[in-house]
Amino acid sequence: PERISRIALIDTSARADTPEKSEERLRVIELVKSGKYGQFVRNAVPNAIHPSRAGDDALISTLEVMADRIGPEAFCRQQRIIMGRPDRRGELAGIACPTLVICGRQDMVTPLELSEEMVAGIPGARLVVIEECNHYSSMERPWAVSALLQQWLRYP
Structure with missing residues (x-):
C-alpha cells in the first residue's frame, strides 16, 4: 500500500455480495455451465449499457468479443471470486x-x-x-x- x-x-x-446477489450469480453459473454462455452474454450486455447506446453495434460487439475471450470457465471463476469477496x-x-x-x-x-x-x-x-x-x-x-x-x- x-x-x-x-x-x-x-x-x-x-x-460484499448480498445473499440475493450471490444466489443470482449461482443461477447464472448454472446457466453458463449448461452451455448457454453465449445466450447469457447476448442478454446481459444490453442491460449493462445505457439505453442511448443500445443501437451502438460496435460497442455491443466489443463487449461480446471481450466476453468470448474470457470464456465460460473464466467467467464462472470470476463470479465465484466476487461471491467470496469480503466487505x-x-x-x-x-x-x-x-x-x-x-x-x-x-x-x-x-x-x-x-x-x-x-x-x-x-x-x-x-x-x-x-x-x-x-x-x-x-x-x-x-x-x-x-x-x-x-x-x-x-x-x-
Missing part, C-alpha cells in the same frame, strides 16, 4: 492516497449510491459521475473517462 501514490475506482463497490467498507478510511471514484449515473450493476458510499468513507476522495452511462463507463464514454484520468494524474 505504501507504494501506491493514487487510486481510481471505476464502476465498483466496497461491499471492505470498514477499510475505506485507511486509504491515504488521492482517490478518484468514477461511476455511470445509470450504473445498474454497481449503482451510484455504492460509489457515493465509498467516497464518504475515503478521506478526501472525489466522485465524478458520468452522465448517460451505465456500468461500462470506460467503454461507453471513453473520452470522458480518459480525460478525467489524464487530468487527475497530472494534478495533485
